[in-house]
Amino acid sequence: MTTGAEVLLWVVVPYVCLTVFVVGHLWRYRYDKFGWTTRSSQVYENRLLRLGSPLFHFGILFVLAGHVMGLGIPKSWTEFVGISEGLYHFMAVSVGTVAGVSTVVGMSILIYRRRTVGPVFTATTKMDKTMYAVLATVIVLGLVNTVISNVFGHYDYRDGVSVWFRGIFRFSLHPELMAAAPIGFQLHALAAFALFALWPFTRLVHVFSAPLGYLTRPYIVYRSRDDQLGSRKPRRGWEKVK
Amino acid sequence: MRPMAQMAMVMNLDKCIGCHTCSVTCKQAWTNRSGTEYVWFNNVETRPGQGYPRQYEDQEKWKGGWTLNKRGNLALKGGGRVSKLLHIFSNPKLPSIQDYYEPWTYNYSTLTDAPAQQHIPVARPKSLITGNDMKITWSANWDDDLGGSIDHGHKDVMLKNLGDKVKFEFEQTFMFYLPRICEHCLNPSCVASCPSGAIYKRSEDGIVLVDQDRCRGWRMCVSGCPYKKIYFNHKTGKAEKCTFCFPRIEVGQPTVCAETCVGRLRYIGLMLYDADKVLEAASTEDDHDLYEAQRGVFLDPLDPHVIRESERAGIPRDWILAAQQSPIWALINTFRVALPLHPEYRTMPMVWYIPPLSPVVDIIRDTGHDAEDGRNLFAAIEALRIPVEYLAELFTAGDTAPVESVLRRLAAMRSYMREITMGRPADESLAAAVGMTGEQVQDMYRLLAIAKYDERYVIPPAHAEQAHSLEELATECSRDFDRGPGMGGSGPFGEGSGAPTPITVENFQMLRDRQTSDTASATTSTHGRVNLLNWDGHGKPAGLFPGSDVSQPDQPDQPD
Numbered sequence: 001m002t003t004g005a006e007v008l009l010w011v012v013v014p015y016v017c018l019t020v021f022v023v024g025h026l027w028r029y030r031y032d033k034f035g036w037t038t039r040s041s042q043v044y045e046n047r048l049l050r051l052g053s054p055l056f057h058f059g060i061l062f063v064l065a066g067h068v069m070g071l072g073i074p075k076s077w078t079e080f081v082g083i084s085e086g087l088y089h090f091m092a093v094s095v096g097t098v099a100g101v102s103t104v105v106g107m108s109i110l111i112y113r114r115r116t117v118g119p120v121f122t123a124t125t126k127m128d129k130t131m132y133a134v135l136a137t138v139i140v141l142g143l144v145n146t147v148i149s150n151v152f153g154h155y156d157y158r159d160g161v162s163v164w165f166r167g168i169f170r171f172s173l174h175p176e177l178m179a180a181a182p183i184g185f186q187l188h189a190l191a192a193f194a195l196f197a198l199w200p201f202t203r204l205v206h207v208f209s210a211p212l213g214y215l216t217r218p219y220i221v222y223r224s225r226d227d228q229l230g231s232r233k234p235r236r237g238w239e240k241v242k
Numbered sequence: 243m244r245p246m247a248q249m250a251m252v253m254n255l256d257k258c259i260g261c262h263t264c265s266v267t268c269k270q271a272w273t274n275r276s277g278t279e280y281v282w283f284n285n286v287e288t289r290p291g292q293g294y295p296r297q298y299e300d301q302e303k304w305k306g307g308w309t310l311n312k313r314g315n316l317a318l319k320g321g322g323r324v325s326k327l328l329h330i331f332s333n334p335k336l337p338s339i340q341d342y343y344e345p346w347t348y349n350y351s352t353l354t355d356a357p358a359q360q361h362i363p364v365a366r367p368k369s370l371i372t373g374n375d376m377k378i379t380w381s382a383n384w385d386d387d388l389g390g391s392i393d394h395g396h397k398d399v400m401l402k403n404l405g406d407k408v409k410f411e412f413e414q415t416f417m418f419y420l421p422r423i424c425e426h427c428l429n430p431s432c433v434a435s436c437p438s439g440a441i442y443k444r445s446e447d448g449i450v451l452v453d454q455d456r457c458r459g460w461r462m463c464v465s466g467c468p469y470k471k472i473y474f475n476h477k478t479g480k481a482e483k484c485t486f487c488f489p490r491i492e493v494g495q496p497t498v499c500a501e502t503c504v505g506r507l508r509y510i511g512l513m514l515y516d517a518d519k520v521l522e523a524a525s526t527e528d529d530h531d532l533y534e535a536q537r538g539v540f541l542d543p544l545d546p547h548v549i550r551e552s553e554r555a556g557i558p559r560d561w562i563l564a565a566q567q568s569p570i571w572a573l574i575n576t577f578r579v580a581l582p583l584h585p586e587y588r589t590m591p592m593v594w595y596i597p598p599l600s601p602v603v604d605i606i607r608d609t610g611h612d613a614e615d616g617r618n619l620f621a622a623i624e625a626l627r628i629p630v631e632y633l634a635e636l637f638t639a640g641d642t643a644p645v646e647s648v649l650r651r652l653a654a655m656r657s658y659m660r661e662i663t664m665g666r667p668a669d670e671s672l673a674a675a676v677g678m679t680g681e682q683v684q685d686m687y688r689l690l691a692i693a694k695y696d697e698r699y700v701i702p703p704a705h706a707e708q709a710h711s712l713e714e715l716a717t718e719c720s721r722d723f724d725r726g727p728g729m730g731g732s733g734p735f736g737e738g739s740g741a742p743t744p745i746t747v748e749n750f751q752m753l754r755d756r757q758t759s760d761t762a763s764a765t766t767s768t769h770g771r772v773n774l775l776n777w778d779g780h781g782k783p784a785g786l787f788p789g790s791d792v793s794q795p796d797q798p799d800q801p802d
């Protein structure tokens with residue numbers, strides 16, 4: 001029997017956050033293309049960034065890949081192609097630990113840099129700070145979960161959290177699975193959804209501009225003159241209602 | 243053949259007095275915003291000197307531009323596509339603010355707010371990056387006029403190949419100014435380095451622009467440009483660069499830097515080139531051949547075949563005409579006095595330079611000889627290896643022959659015209675010595691020395707289907723005759739309705755009229771209005787005062 005609180009936490013909150021995530025991105029892309037950037041601070045400081053940024057980014061990319069595997073692919077599928085529980089576990093833990101540790105180390109360097117390098121700190125907005133706090137919470141909780149569930153407990157998230165997570169997208173809701181998950185996983189999930197809701201309003205949007213098209217496009221880009229630029233079209237005689 | 247048009251510039255370095263007016267007016271127009279404090283789309287560096295950003299020419303360090311790979315193919319020196327993406331989280335070759343300089347302001351308010359005190363209050367420098375007090379140690383032109391070059395002049399990258407021949411002791415040195423803007427290259431490595439594809443070359447006029455809505459701040463262009471003419475706006479997180487003042491160019495006006503140049507040394511015009519040949523030319527094996535290779539890419543706008551192909555490629559008729567009258571074509575091809583800056587970067591730059599003869603002239607004069615005499619000048623060009631070699635490092639990848647040939651032409655012009663000015667018969671042998679006719683020398687003199695406004699700038703306005711409704715194009719309404727229904731731009735619903743002539747256009751046109759007129763105050767009809775913004779205080783613009791003998795029947799009597 002699921003309680004109202006469980007439904008709220010494991011059904012309502014995810015849907016609200018995902019809606020904000022999608023609509024927020026559409027809105028931001030529509031109205032703030034100019035603000036859609038990495039807001040790199042490399043010109044201010046390079047020594048720490050050169051270390052921290054690749055560690056963090058490559059780490060988090062592997063973590064992402066791990067999540068796609070763990071959350072997105074049902075256990076029955078991996079077993080069907082012959083990956084045994086043990087092998088899967090071994091891979092997840094070994095790659096996951098390396099990726100997780102490098103993410104956390106990279107992130108620590110980057111946060112230390114943000115705080116201590118004058119120009120970088122001055123260029124940090126409130127939104128950045130909020131985002132950093134939530135992101136760090138998600139990552140730390142995730143790493144703690146991995147450690148705890150491997151060393152102490154035997155919670156198999158692929159029978160719990162993963163099923164619940166996939167259910168959100170298939171509209172087959174299993175709040176009871178989350179309610180039964182260890183508190184660490186619960187917190188990690190909630191923090192992650194908070195991050196999703198925050199995502200479109202932070203610099204994290206740069207994730208969606210990963211320039212993969214660069215690999216295939218010709219080097220030199222030609223483009224016809226844009227009538228909107230130098231010589232503008234006549235404006236409407238009326239103003240849009242804001 | 244795939245003809246394309248390119249807006250290009252030539253600067254005549256002999257005339258640059260290093261006043262930085264171009265830099266300042268450019269900054270006022272384009273980079274006076276926060277985030278771009280350290281950015282100078284136009285900068286003027288004293289050479290020999292390190293330049294701005296410091297030592298930007300050291301491509302072994304910065305890896306800008308193109309290079310030939312082992313197979314002899316053109317490749318980005320900073321690494322290809324895959325390597326760029328792998329380094330996207332931290333660009334290994336990005337200059338830091340310190341390589342440019344840390345911008346600052348002064349807390350001027352202490353000067354006025356300080357309480358009465360014994361000591362004079364001081365306005366301290368404050369960093370515009372951190373906001374803290376700072377010590378000023380470098381700027382965009384710190385080594386102006388060879389200032390401090392005894393200490394750091396040898397850091398000039400170009401001196402590497404000259405050994406320690408260049409001396410910085412006052413009596414032994416030479417110097418000249420090098421104003422630099424973006425080269426609007428035919429083969430721009432900035433465009434090629436941009437992972438987002440946000441930088442593009444305009445197909446109409448070849449101006450290279452950053453699409454601010456598509457730039458994602460990956461910073462690869464900053465390191466990709468060997469001239470370091472792309473800057474990172476540290477507030478917006480986007481790349482910015484010289485725009486060749488495209489809104490002005492589109493209406494036929496020169497760039498701000500050119501318009502305001504005190505030495506009147508900048509030339510702007512079109513070049514036609516064959517886009518199909520660019521890659522091949524840029525892949526020329528020997529660095530020394532790149533100058534000629536690039537000249538080979540240009541198309542002769544008078545060649546009927548080229549004209550036909552250009553028209554087929556959609557280049558408008560008046561643009562082809564403008565290309566025929568282009569001062570750039572004349573300086574690069576007819577007179578052959580303009581050279582590209584650092585052709586060895588293989589980006590096919592399109593801002594070219596007439597190297598200065600002044601270092602040579604100065605030395606002759608300082609040794610008490612006649613510096614106008616052709617024979618003296620020719621001999622000096624041959625004897626004074628150091629300035630010539632230095633210029634060659636800048637303009638021809640170290641090959642002194644083209645530089646010498648240009649300097650000899652300039653020298654010939656100098657003494658040929660001296661004879662004429664002195665009322666003596668012209669010495670045709672001088673012209674012949676540099677492979678020109680007397681007439682050509684005089685033409686060149688007219689273009690270089692008289693340098694009339696409309697000969698320096700031959701800029702055809704942009705074409706747009708909606709030319710009539712474009713904001714910045716002053717196409718007038720046929721009803722705009724005096725007291726006609728149009729009434730100077732006011733529409734059918736009374737004063738202020740309809741589209742008035744935009745003030746910018748009016749300023750542009752009047753400025754041009756003033757620049758090209760022979761009288762103190764040329765006037766343009768503004769339909770009874772006077773644009774005081776453009777009145778230089780001389781003469782009396784028509785319409786400033788109401789005519790005394792004109793009755794104005796349609797003005798209702800004002801009761802006193």
Ligand code: SF4
Nearest residue numbers: 424425426427432467
């Ligand atoms: S000079 Fe201008 S066009 Fe050429 S590579 Fe640099 S920024 Fe690009």
Ligand code: SF4
Nearest residue numbers: 258261262264503505
């Ligand atoms: S305004 Fe002209 S003369 Fe003055 S520094 Fe600039 S290019 Fe040289």
